[in-house]
Amino acid sequence: MKSLDDLKKIRDAAQRKVTMRGKNEGTRILVGMATCGISAGARPVMNKLVEDIAEKDIPNVTVTPVGCIGECAIEPIVEVLEGEKRTTYCRVDVDVAERIINEHIIGGKVVQDNLIGKYRL
Amino acid sequence: MIERAHVLICSGSMCVSRGAKSLRSEFEEHLTRLGIRDEIKLVNTGCVGLCEQGPFVIIYPEGVFYALVKNKDIKTICEEHLYKGRIVEKLVFDEAMTDEKEIKAFDEIKFYSKQTRVALRNCGLINPDDIEEYIARDGYRGLGKALLEMTPLEVIEEMQASGLRGRGGGGFPTGLKWKFAYQNESDQKFVICNADEGDPGAFMDRALLEGDPHAVLEGLMIAGYAIGADKGYIYVRIEYPTAIEKLKIAISQAKELGLLGKNIFGSGFDFDIEIRLGAGAFVCGEETALIASIEGGRGMSRNKPPFPAAKGLWGKPTIINNVETLANVSAILYIGAKEFAKIGTEKSKGTKVFSLGGNIKNAGLVEVPMGTTLREVIYEIGGGIPQNKQLKAVQTGGPSGGAIPESLLDMPIEYETLVEAGSMMGSGGMVVIDEDNCMVDICRFYLEFTVDESCGKCTPCREGTKKMYEMLEIISSGEGTLEDIDRLEKLAKMVKSSSLCGLGQAAPNPILSMLEHFREEFEAHVVDKRCPGGVCKPLIHLEITKDCIGCTKCATNCPVDCISGSIKQLHEIDTSACIKCGICKNICPVDAIISV
Ligand SMILES: Cc1cc2nc3c(=O)[nH]c(=O)nc-3n(C[C@H](O)[C@H](O)[C@H](O)COP(=O)(O)O)c2cc1C
Ligand code: SF4
Ligand code: SF4
Ligand code: FES
Ligand code: FES
Secondary structure (H helix, E strand, O other): OHHHHHHHHHHHHHHHHHOOOOOOOOOEEEEEEOOOHHHHOOOHHHHHHHHHHHOOOOOOEEEEEEEEOOHHHHHOOOEEEEEOOOEEEOOHEEEEEEEEHHHHHOOOOOOOEEEHHHOOO | OOOOOOOEEEOOHHHHHHHOOOOHHHHHHHHOOOOOOOHEEEEEEEEOOOOOOOOEEEOOOOEEEEEOOOOOHHHHHHHHHHHHHHOOOHHHHHHHHHHOOEEEOHOHHHHHHHOOOOOOOOOOOOOOOOOOHHHHHOOHHHHHHHHHOHHHHHHHHHHHHHHOOOOOOOOOOOHHHHHHHHHHOOOOOOEEEEEEEOOOOOOOOHHHHHHHHHHHHHHHHHHHHHHOOEEEEEEOOOOOHHHHHHHHHHHHHHHHHOOOOEEEEEEEEEEEEEEEOOOHHHHHHHHHHHHHHHHOOOOOOOOOOOOOOOHHHHOEEEEEEHHHHHHHHHHHHHHOOOHHHHOOOOOOEEEEEEEEOOOOOOOOEEEEEEEOOOHHHHHHHHOOOHOOEEEEEEEOOOOOEEEEEHHHHOOOOOHHHHHHHHOOOOOOOEEEEEEOOOHHHHHHHHHHHHHOOOOOOHHHHHHHHHHHHHHHHHHHHOOOOHHHHHHHHHHHHHHEEEEOOHHHHHHHHHHHHHHHOOOOOOHHHHHHHOOOOOOOOHHHHHHEOOOOOOOOOOHHHOOOOEEOOOOOOOOOOOOOOOOOOOOOHHOOOOOOOEEE
């Protein structure tokens, strides 16, 4: 340890290790992971979301599996919670997951194609 | 693979003794079986504070708080929560669930929301075996700031501005103590961390060392820099094997990163830390006895002055600070004296950690801002007294402290107010005493401890504690007189004023404070031959009231068969044969057995 900069480097690299613990006030992405969700392919979707967030180093976004959302027919379902705002996507596959990250989380624009309204009339 | 969830497993001593040891391997097994081992990070942390409800598992990002977790629950947690995202409600800590069955996050639970965590800032949140997690939470920034941007004198001034006072019992201003050692010129100086923690029932320091050892190491290094010492010792009792292990790991990791050793941060400051084990004698927590013990001599106190800051270890200027004090030091350097001084009251700054125990629901470790009232600690954080019993007193300061009666519960916790109430802050033991306790008996408990622990060097303490103990025995047996109580008080005052060291000087405190607040209870023993708490065996008689439903439970369980009565009939105790074991009283389903 030769300087404060050295310490800061370790700190910045290590922060990812602990930021998840504590209050999470950022964006939360929920993935429906009940039996139906898993069989519809929710797990690779979740993994993709987690990987992209890490790779692109997006701060304050967590991915959490949640139980049955009650729409088994249009799984996998992914919900994005930003404060009070809730956006629900369905029939999400790995490609759509990538779009959610790029267009919605980073770009701030909802991915219209997979909004739940389109499927549930 | 990046982990999407962190599973924190409390691995503090208390949880381990309650079965937390194999939780981790259970998690490994089930997560691997489910094919999600890579997605989840497992972290063994230090004590999260609510020991009585442990073992604990906390899962982030949701912050779900599982209590009383057993090995067999891990399968469910893995399959439901981690695999499918369904929170296992039946395992969620009671107080983390709202009436609407909503799950509250960790820091929204009343037990935590009333606390302010400075010394315990990382306890239960990081892996103590990983220096990077400490650094990620801004660890060692304070040390860096001190070494590179401040002179030793500026560090001392910062400490004085913070208002920090010693958390080991005495409450001496930390900055002032450092200043004395700073001013005493010498070719060699030392700093010592006092981790002896001798108070029966206290475990704040153990929890800190186990849960966040780097916070203590950092504090010790800052102290070393401030007074001009390049060597530090940590004196820890051998009964704390986990704490010792964590310290060893922490020291070697700090060395590896160059945070200990030569030329730290390129500042030219060298520092080395050595662990010294104590055999666990109470008197060795006293600073001069502690020094004697490190030097290899018998742990006996000596007269002060000279104070250690002038002539300490091997005759060199030495600073001794408590574990919790040092954990505060590292926080102060980082957050700044100004921020720190905003916490607490005019004369008592910052927070204090207490080990809350006795007749209390949420027994465990709590850290509150100075100025919090005892009532808040006991009822809001501690969750009150089990079975809605009446609170009689709160004991603070362990064998050197006293009891504060219920009428003073709204008093703010400060060094001075506690002394005014006849007790003291001490190192942080806080024992809640309910109506079913006897104050004479509690005095006897503490005196038994001090009789054992007196080092024997001076007569008032060696003989006085023994004599006081005998007098308490006489009073509790019902054979005492009012004169005995007066004589006890006189002797207590004498021992207090004439003993050589803090052990003997404080040993009479439990007696003096109980006599001040609960004299009538002592008098009841000698005048009415009655023990109001129903504890002192020679004075209690068990009786069955009309509430008896004739279940026969008491008769079946009485070891000497002295209870008679037929089924569905009022039972009766033959008091001449009764050995007063209390088994019947505890077993009666309708509380029909009372002690009179
Ligand atoms: C009998 C006796 C036992 C003590 N035990 C401890 C102890 O276990 N831990 C501790 O930190 N201080 C203990 N002290 C107080 C120390 O002598 C000393 O005041 C303290 O470690 C100074 O550190 P501080 O200023 O940071 O509180 C004890 C004092 C006496 C008289
Ligand atoms: S007061 Fe007690 S412990 Fe202290 S020196 Fe005297 S005998 Fe020893
Ligand atoms: S246990 Fe209580 S209720 Fe049952 S027989 Fe004994 S006194 Fe009566
Ligand atoms: S040791 Fe686990 S809560 Fe204290
Ligand atoms: S022996 Fe009689 S009450 Fe226990």
